[in-house]
Structures are given as structure tokens and as C-alpha cells.
Amino acid sequence: MASESGVFEIKPMDQFIITPLFSEGDLQWYTFTNQSLWMLIALIGIILLFVFGIRKGDVVPGRIQSIAEVIYVFVHKMVLDITGEEGLKYFPYIFTLFLLILFGNVLGLLPYSFTFTSHIAVTGILALLVFISVTILGFVKNGLKFLGLFWISSAPLALRPVLLIIEVISYFVRPISHSIRLAGNMMAGHAVIKVFAGFAGIMGLGAVAPILAIVAVYGLEMLVVVIQAYVFTILTCVYLNDALHPGH
Amino acid sequence: MANSSEKSSIGMPQLDFSNFDNQTFWLFLFLILVFLVIRLLVMPRMEETLTNRRKIIEEDIQEAEELKDKALEVEKTLNNELEEARVKANDILRNCKDEIKRNTQEAIADIDIKIADLIKASEKNIISLKAESKKEVSNLSKKLAPEIVKLLIS
Numbered sequence: 001m002a003s004e005s006g007v008f009e010i011k012p013m014d015q016f017i018i019t020p021l022f023s024e025g026d027l028q029w030y031t032f033t034n035q036s037l038w039m040l041i042a043l044i045g046i047i048l049l050f051v052f053g054i055r056k057g058d059v060v061p062g063r064i065q066s067i068a069e070v071i072y073v074f075v076h077k078m079v080l081d082i083t084g085e086e087g088l089k090y091f092p093y094i095f096t097l098f099l100l101i102l103f104g105n106v107l108g109l110l111p112y113s114f115t116f117t118s119h120i121a122v123t124g125i126l127a128l129l130v131f132i133s134v135t136i137l138g139f140v141k142n143g144l145k146f147l148g149l150f151w152i153s154s155a156p157l158a159l160r161p162v163l164l165i166i167e168v169i170s171y172f173v174r175p176i177s178h179s180i181r182l183a184g185n186m187m188a189g190h191a192v193i194k195v196f197a198g199f200a201g202i203m204g205l206g207a208v209a210p211i212l213a214i215v216a217v218y219g220l221e222m223l224v225v226v227i228q229a230y231v232f233t234i235l236t237c238v239y240l241n242d243a244l245h246p247g248h
Numbered sequence: 249m250a251n252s253s254e255k256s257s258i259g260m261p262q263l264d265f266s267n268f269d270n271q272t273f274w275l276f277l278f279l280i281l282v283f284l285v286i287r288l289l290v291m292p293r294m295e296e297t298l299t300n301r302r303k304i305i306e307e308d309i310q311e312a313e314e315l316k317d318k319a320l321e322v323e324k325t326l327n328n329e330l331e332e333a334r335v336k337a338n339d340i341l342r343n344c345k346d347e348i349k350r351n352t353q354e355a356i357a358d359i360d361i362k363i364a365d366l367i368k369a370s371e372k373n374i375i376s377l378k379a380e381s382k383k384e385v386s387n388l389s390k391k392l393a394p395e396i397v398k399l400l401i402s
Contacts, residue, residue, distance in 0.1 A: 016261040018271070029269040039278040046282055050290040057297040059304055065297075072294050092291060096283040120262045121271040126279075187262065 010198030012191040016118055035122075038114045042103035050099070071099075075233065082237040086244050094240075097126060098233040105186060105225035109218070118186035120179060123232075127179035130236050138243035149246040178235055185228045189221040 020031045027033065050072075053064035061069055075098050079091045101117055108115025116122050138146040150167040152160060196214045200207035 013260060018261065018264075018267050027267045027270045029273050031270055033267075033270060033274070035271060036274040036278075039274055043278055043281055043285070047285055047289075051285065051293075054290070054293055054297060057293060057300070059297075059301050061297075069294070069298070072290070073298070092287045093283060095290075096279065096286050099286070100279060100282050116275075118262065119271060121268045122275050125272055125275055183262065187260075 010195055010202075012194035012198070015114070015190060015194060016187065018119075034114045035116045035119070038104070038107060038116050039100075042100060042107055042116075045103050045107065046099050071102075078234060079237055082234070083241045083244055087237065087240055090240060094233060094236055097130075097236060098229055101126070101182065101232050102226065102229035105229055108186060108190065109221060109225060115186050115190055117228075118183055118190060120183045123179035123183040124175070126232075127175040130178065130239060131175040134239045134243045137240070138246060141244060142246055146243070146246050149242055174239065178232065182228050182232050185224055189217065189224055193217050193221065 018027070018033045018035050020027055020033055021037060022032055049064065050068050053068045056062075056065070058065060072095070075095050076088075076091060079087050079094055083090075104115065104117040104122075107113055108117065138149070142148075150164050150171065152163045152167065155163055193214055196210045196217065200210040200214065203210060
């Protein structure tokens with residue numbers, strides 16, 4: 001990671017280091033860190049947009065209210081389309097997931113900010129919560145019939161044991177792919193930007209190409225942060241739908 | 249940032265498991281806070297706003313449909329009245345024509361009678377005049393006859 005001279009060092013991963021903000025020394029479980037700070041900022045952003053933005057509740061919405069409504073209706077429709085009426089009961093949690101991830105991702109694009117969704121601990125917990133709750137829900141709603149998810153009755157009988165193994169493995173890989181997809185995307189994009197920024201720092205004023213590259217990657221990242229929040233949410237809906245209707 | 253160079257030797261900070269308890273705690277805290285904000289503050293207001301808007305739109309559509317029905321009804325009655333008026337106008341026209349015809353015929357008949365009367369009266373006049381003129385001629389010839397004789401003699 002460091003260049004030979006030792007002076008011009010590019011450390012693209014340093015931005016992900018968690019540091020305590022108001023205390024010295026080792027992290028305790030309750031220590032307020034840069035990560036906690038950006039979670040707090042995300043919470044404040046959510047409150048500003050979704051509490052103060054829609055406080056008036058105009059019939060003809062203004063700008064801020066329109067943004068909040070579009071996001072709300074978008075997620076609401078997604079849950080309704082994928083899981084049906086039954087799934088709407090879980091809409092508040094899915095919307096929470098979407099907003100926390102969306103705000104974490106987007107705020108992470110600000111210079112000097114910290115992207116808490118780039119941490120596998122964070123996305124892993126979110127994915128595990130979805131995985132565990134969906135599995136429990138599947139058994140509670142359908143009993144042992146939930147296991148029919150792994151026994152593909154539409155396939156030929158000879159193939160079913162093979163499919164059973166594949167289905168079981170893919171089911172247990174879900175939380176891993178679910179979390180690493182998000183964290184990996186966030187980490188990679190930010191690291192790439194940091195690398196180009198490091199080049200620009202080394203080249204000084206002549207750094208036209210790295211800066212153009214940063215602009216390009218930044219534009220791409222704007223797309224990626226929203227899409228990844230969307231992907232995480234839609235996969236949550238798909239898993240929830242499997243738990244609610246394991247028949248197909 | 250003084251100790252960051254020392255920390256950066258870790259490689260991927262994401263795989264530093266020593267702070268997972270800290271991350272877990274804060275994530276759960278903020279997850280619960282965001283959930284409460286959404287459940288208690290955002291959803292009731294949002295649902296209220298959306299339901300309210302849907303209601304207003306539905307009411308407007310219903311009102312528009314009612315007005316449309318009303319307009320159609322008004323058009324219908326208008327057409328009916330127009331038709332009636334046309335029929336009435338035709339009746340009046342026909343009546344007028346009939347009346348005019350009748351009046352004209354009556355007037356013609358009247359005039360014919362008067363003309364006939366006048367002709368009769370004039371014929372009478374002519375007859376009496378003829379008779380008178382015959383008498384006068386005979387009178388005159390009676391007066392003139394002796395004088396002509398006198399002249400012839402002398």
C-alpha cells in the first residue's frame with residue numbers, strides 16, 4: 001500500500017478505521033466512535049427528511065415532501081408487489097433497513113465521512129437479523145411445510161435429493177452473500193476513489209487524469225450506493241416472501 | 249490521525265474483530281431508533297397524508313362524474329325542448345298557412361258576391377236606361393214628326 005519513498009503513502013483502507021471520538025485508548029462496547037457519529041447523522045437525516053419534511057402533509061406536496069413520499073411509496077409498493085398484502089405487516093422494519101442503508105451509503109460519499117455500511121460487522125448483523133427472523137417466521141407461519149422450500153416438488157423425483165443439497169446450501173449462504181454484497185460494494189468504491197485521490201496527491205497540479213477518474217468513479221458510486229440499498233431491501237423482501245409462501 | 253499509520257497496518261479494518269461488540273451495540277441502538285422514528289412518527293403521518301390525498305382525488309372524480317351526468321341530463325332536456333319547440337313552430341306555421349288560405353278564400357268569395365251584385369245592378373240600370381231611351385226616342389220622334397211634315401209641305 002505504501003510507495004517506496006514512504007512520504008507519498010496511499011492508504012485506501014484507512015478511511016474505514018473505527019476510532020473513538022471523545023475518548024482515548026481502547027474501544028469499549030459503548031465508546032462513541034466515528035461510526036456511531038455517522039449513524040447518528042443518518043438518523044438525523046432521516047428525521048429531517050421524513051419527520052420535518054412531511055410535517056405539513058400537503059395534499060399537493062412540495063419538494064421535500066415529494067422526495068419523502070416517492071421513497072416511501074417506492075418501498076411500500078416493493079413490499080406489496082413481492083410479498084403481497086401479508087408482507088405489509090413487516091413494512092416498517094423493511095423501510096427502516098432501506099433508509100438506514102440508503103442514508104449510510106449516500107452520506108458515506110461525502111468527503112471525510114465514514115461509511116458504516118462498508119463494515120461487514122454492520123451489514124452482517126443486518127443480514128443475520130433478516131435471515132434469522134425470516135427462518136423463524138417461516139416455521140411459525142407454515143410449520144414443517146416450510147421445509148418444502150428445499151424439497152422441489154415440481155422437479156423429477158430423482159433430482160430432488162440433489163436439489164435439496166443445493167437449496168439448503170444456497171439458503172445458508174444467503175446471509176453471507178446478502179451482507180458481503182453491500183459491504184464489498186461500499187468498500188471497493190470508496191477504496192478506488194481513495195487510490196485515485198492518492199495518485200492526484202502525488203502528481204500535484206498536473207493530476208488531470210486521476211481527478212477525472214475520481215469524478216467518473218464518484219458518478220458511478222452515486223448510482224451504486226442507491227442500487228445497493230435497493231438490492232439489500234428487495235432481497236429482504238424476496239426472503240420474506242419465501243417464508244410467507246414457501247409453496248412456490 | 250497520529251496513530252492511524254500504526255493502525256493501518258491491520259490491512260482491512262473491516263476484519264478487525266476486536267471492535268465488533270462496539271459496532272453491534274451502536275448498530276442495534278440506531279436500528280431501534282430509526283425503527284421507532286418510522287413506526288411512531290413517519291408512518292402515521294405519511295399514511296394520513298396519502299389517504300387524505302386519495303380521498304380528495306376520489307371525491308373530485310366522483311364530483312366530476314356527477315357533474316358530467318348532470319350536464320348530460322341538461323343536454324337531454326335541452327334537446328327535448330328543442331324538438332318540442334320545433335314541432336310547435338311547425339304547428340303554428342301550418343295553422344297560419346291554413347288561416348291565410350281560408351281568409352283569402354273568404355275574401356275572394358265575398359268579392360265575387362259583390363261583383364255579382366254590382367253586375368246585376370248595372371244590368372238593371374242598363375235595361376232601365378234602354379227603356380228610357382226608347383221612350384225618349386219615341387217622344388222626340390212624336391215631337392219632330394209634325395215639324396218634318398211642315399217642312400216637307402212648305
